[in-house]
Amino acid sequence: MSTRVMPFRGSVTSREQVSVYEFSWPAIILIPLIAVLMQIFIPVKVRFLPIISLPFLVTIFFATARRNPISGCLTGCFIGLLQDLFAGYNHPLGMYGISLTVVGFLASSLGVKIDVDNPGSRFLITFGFFGVEEAVYYGVAHGLLRQAVQWNWSHLAISALANAIIGIFVFRFLDRFKER
Amino acid sequence: MDTFIGRYRNLIVLAAILFAQIIGLAVQVRRPTDEGDTRLIRIWAISAVTPLEKSVVHSQEWVQNLWTSYVYLHGVRRENRELHAEIARMKIEDARLNEDALMARRVQALLGFKEQYVDSTVAAQIIGTSGSDQSRALYIDKGSEDGIKTDMAVITPTGIVGKIVQVAPEWSQVLPINDQFSGVGAALKDSRLQGILKGTPNGATTLQYIMSDETVKPGEDVITSGGDRIFPKGLPIGKVVSVAPGKDLFLNIRVIPSARLDQLEEVLVVTKITEKMPDTKDLGPLRASDILAERLPGIPDKTSVDAAGNAKPETPGAPGTTAAANPATPGHPTISVMKPATGASTPAPSAGTTPHAGTTGAATTGVAKPKPAGTTATGSRPANAGHPVVPTPPNNRAETPSEAPQQHVKSAPESAPAAPVEPQSTPPAGGPPQ
Numbered sequence: 001m002s003t004r005v006m007p008f009r010g011s012v013t014s015r016e017q018v019s020v021y022e023f024s025w026p027a028i029i030l031i032p033l034i035a036v037l038m039q040i041f042i043p044v045k046v047r048f049l050p051i052i053s054l055p056f057l058v059t060i061f062f063a064t065a066r067r068n069p070i071s072g073c074l075t076g077c078f079i080g081l082l083q084d085l086f087a088g089y090n091h092p093l094g095m096y097g098i099s100l101t102v103v104g105f106l107a108s109s110l111g112v113k114i115d116v117d118n119p120g121s122r123f124l125i126t127f128g129f130f131g132v133e134e135a136v137y138y139g140v141a142h143g144l145l146r147q148a149v150q151w152n153w154s155h156l157a158i159s160a161l162a163n164a165i166i167g168i169f170v171f172r173f174l175d176r177f178k179e180r
Numbered sequence: 181m182d183t184f185i186g187r188y189r190n191l192i193v194l195a196a197i198l199f200a201q202i203i204g205l206a207v208q209v210r211r212p213t214d215e216g217d218t219r220l221i222r223i224w225a226i227s228a229v230t231p232l233e234k235s236v237v238h239s240q241e242w243v244q245n246l247w248t249s250y251v252y253l254h255g256v257r258r259e260n261r262e263l264h265a266e267i268a269r270m271k272i273e274d275a276r277l278n279e280d281a282l283m284a285r286r287v288q289a290l291l292g293f294k295e296q297y298v299d300s301t302v303a304a305q306i307i308g309t310s311g312s313d314q315s316r317a318l319y320i321d322k323g324s325e326d327g328i329k330t331d332m333a334v335i336t337p338t339g340i341v342g343k344i345v346q347v348a349p350e351w352s353q354v355l356p357i358n359d360q361f362s363g364v365g366a367a368l369k370d371s372r373l374q375g376i377l378k379g380t381p382n383g384a385t386t387l388q389y390i391m392s393d394e395t396v397k398p399g400e401d402v403i404t405s406g407g408d409r410i411f412p413k414g415l416p417i418g419k420v421v422s423v424a425p426g427k428d429l430f431l432n433i434r435v436i437p438s439a440r441l442d443q444l445e446e447v448l449v450v451t452k453i454t455e456k457m458p459d460t461k462d463l464g465p466l467r468a469s470d471i472l473a474e475r476l477p478g479i480p481d482k483t484s485v486d487a488a489g490n491a492k493p494e495t496p497g498a499p500g501t502t503a504a505a506n507p508a509t510p511g512h513p514t515i516s517v518m519k520p521a522t523g524a525s526t527p528a529p530s531a532g533t534t535p536h537a538g539t540t541g542a543a544t545t546g547v548a549k550p551k552p553a554g555t556t557a558t559g560s561r562p563a564n565a566g567h568p569v570v571p572t573p574p575n576n577r578a579e580t581p582s583e584a585p586q587q588h589v590k591s592a593p594e595s596a597p598a599a600p601v602e603p604q605s606t607p608p609a610g611g612p613p614q
Contacts, residue, residue, distance in 0.1 A: 069190035077197050092208040094201040101201065105194045144202070145209050145220070 021065040021178040031177065032058050032079040040086050051159045055083045056133055057167045059100045060126055061174050063107035064116040072111075076104025092145065099136035103129050119168045127164035131156060223348055226319070230351050233307040234321050241305075298412055299452035301335075302326050306444050307351070316359040316383060316441075318342070322449060323350045331410055333450040339416045339438030340364065340404060341447050352449075356441050357417070358383045365407030366417055366435075368396060374405045377417060377435060385418065387433040394431065396423045402435050412453050 035054040059079050063072035080100030084093045107129055110116070116125055134156055141147040185192065206224055210217030304326075308319035322328050324347045334341040334354050342356035355362050358379040366377040366387055373396070375389040387402060400420045406413030418437040426432030 070193045073190075073194050073197050077201065081201075092205050094205040094208075097201045098198055098205075101194065101197050105190070109190070140205070144205065146211065 020067050023062070023065075023177055023179060027177045028062075028075075031062075031174065032075075032082055036079070036082045036086060039083070051162050052166050053130070053133075053159075053163060054170070055079045055096070056100065056103065056130065057126065057163060057170045058174070059104050060107050060129060060167065061171050063104040064111040064122075064125065065178060067108055067111040069105050069108045069112075072104035072106075072108025073101050074104075076100035076102070079104075095137060095140050095145075098140050099133045102136050103133045106132065119172075122168055122171050123164045126167035127160045130160040130163050134159075218346065226351060227348065230307065230319070230321070233319075234305075237305055237307050237321070297454050298450050299454050300450075301448040302328065302451050303446060304328075304334075304352075304449055305446055316356045316379065317345070318354040318356060318444065320352050320354055320447065320449070321350070323348045323352050325349045327451050328352045328449055329451075333411045333415075333453075334447050335411075335415060335450060336439045336444070336447055338440075339418060340411055341439050341441065341444065343410050344449065354447070357437060358385050358441055363408070364411060364417065365405040366402050367405040368420070369401035369403050371396065371400070374407065375433075377402065383441075385435045385437055387420070387435050388426075388430060390431045390433060392425055392429050392431050396420060396431060396433055398422060412450070 032055065035058045039052075039054045059072075059076045062075045066072065066075075077097050077100065080095075080097035081093060083096040083100070084091060087096065107125065110125065115121060138149055138151055141149045203221065206221035207219065209220040211220055211223060302322055304320035304322040306318050307321045309317065318341075320334075328344055328347050330344050330347055332344045334343060334356075340357060342354045342359070342362060344352050345355040346353035356379070357364050357377060360379045360381045362377075362379045364377040365374070367374045368387075368390075371394070373390050373394055375387045377385055377387050379385055390396060398420050402417040402420060404411040404413055404415045404417060416438045418435045418439075420433055421436045422434045424432045424434075
């Protein structure tokens with residue numbers, strides 16, 4: 001409902017304070033749900049969409065906007081498990097949950113320290129954390145579950161770049177749901 | 181404490197959420213193994229406690245070994261003398277047994293038998309149990325990294341223990357023979373009756389599917405029949421302790437295992453069994469009739485003896501096939517070749533692979549379950565219908581000793597070339613474990 005102001009701790013920006021945004025409950029529930037559903041259904045028609053990970057972008061957005069690591073964890077966990085629910089018969093619940101939990105925690109922790117409201121920082125954060133998400137997912141699938149997954153650097157770079165670019169526009173759209 | 185939690189609150193929450201999700205993953209995910217899928221959390225849980233159990237067991241063994249091998253040596257010298265004397269006695273016994281074994285191999289070769297040999301074993305230690313009354317499962321400290329696979333036999337020098345049912349890289353789970361889900365192809369050593377040894381919920385073992393018209397005496401040895409394709413034929417299982425009428429025309433035979441299943445510490449896992457024909461290259465071209473002529477003084481009456489002294493069958497054209505057993509001569513291996521019973525059009529598998537009367541059904545180990553009486557064609561001996569081979573001890577068989585040889589002689593020329601046969605003598609044990 002409101003915008004709180006919290007001081008930067010060890011800020012690398014020149015600003016003294018940064019805004020902490022909050023969201024309405026319908027936005028908190030519906031935005032991830034819609035993102036996951038779009039991620040599921042749209043690739044049937046748009047072949048390249050699987051490169052874009054809308055649940056990941058939404059996780060980054062909520063985590064950086066709230067700037068609270070616990071909240072970032074829970075948001076990532078919720079969105080990741082939601083994505084897991086639809087991820088297929090043989091896909092165990094928790095694989096995306098774990099990776100997005102880590103991403104949510106790290107993104108919100110980073111959001112406390114740097115300004116994440118401008119497009120440049122959003123591009124870099126999205127690009128970097130996409131690699132983190134893929135690495136955690138690979139670790140869970142390959143290390144814990146012994147699943148046959150492959151690590152492809154070129155595919156990772158292209159996907160990270162695409163998500164970073166699309167993320168700028170998605171974040172600008174989602175900024176409308178911030179409550180001040 | 182509050183300061184610590186407050187300081188690391190974010191990390192604690194992150195760890196808790198990740199831990200919960202990892203546990204959730206482990207509950208859902210099943211890792212494919214040889215025997216099926218196993219939940220990951222079960223593998224993790226056992227793998228987590230296995231090193232601890234191993235260290236406890238190995239420490240105990242080390243201390244015990246230190247005591248018995250280096251400290252407590254009272255009476256060792258006297259025991260050594262006794263053992264030397266025992267070895268000398270056993271060498272003499274061994275020479276006699278070797279002679280008998282040579283003869284048995286020649287007979288087997290003539291009858292086309294395959295022998296089962298325990299080629300290699302892996303020694304393992306018991307490191308845990310199921311901890312439940314509902315299951316008698318044991319955990320051993322050897323797994324797939326040591327070549328263990330499911331359905332391998334687990335034995336001790338005194339008797340069989342069970343079979344491997346689950347394998348992980350560093351541990352395996354054993355289903356002992358007294359578990360209620362266990363089943364082992366078994367035979368009574370003297371009467372050669374075959375059945376299935378099953379465990380009971382209270383941990384006892386019973387020999388099932390022996391017809392109630394058979395005679396079984398307490399104290400009789402029970403050995404593996406080889407019918408389950410897991411345990412080699414002839415390994416000791418235990419002794420009959422009680423016999424009582426059971427339900428459905430079968431006897432209720434209680435067996436006490438030879439291996440002390442409640443005090444096991446080390447076991448052997450049979451990792452390789454080979455079936456091979458006995459090597460008779462250096463034994464000379466002996467025939468069954470030759471051996472019988474040598475062993476049975478009554479047989480030469482019906483045979484002619486050549487110049488070399490070898491006995492020959494009286495009927496020409498059926499070499500080595502018409503030798504009929506003399507059931508009145510105990511202690512000698514006898515050979516009987518008989519036409520399959522009426523209705524037994526399906527040839528039996530190799531010797532010892534078929535339970536007493538069985539063709540259908542399967543226990544947990546895949547042992548064929550015998551049909552009840554009345555399903556066979558002959559009616560007089562329902563338990564043996566379907567058996568092309570009738571190894572017939574005279575005391576508890578329907579045929580009289582005087583009838584059996586006539587039947588054998590009559591049917592031998594017709595059936596001998598193709599019909600599998602089985603010796604009446606003690607089967608060639610599946611070789612000593614190595």
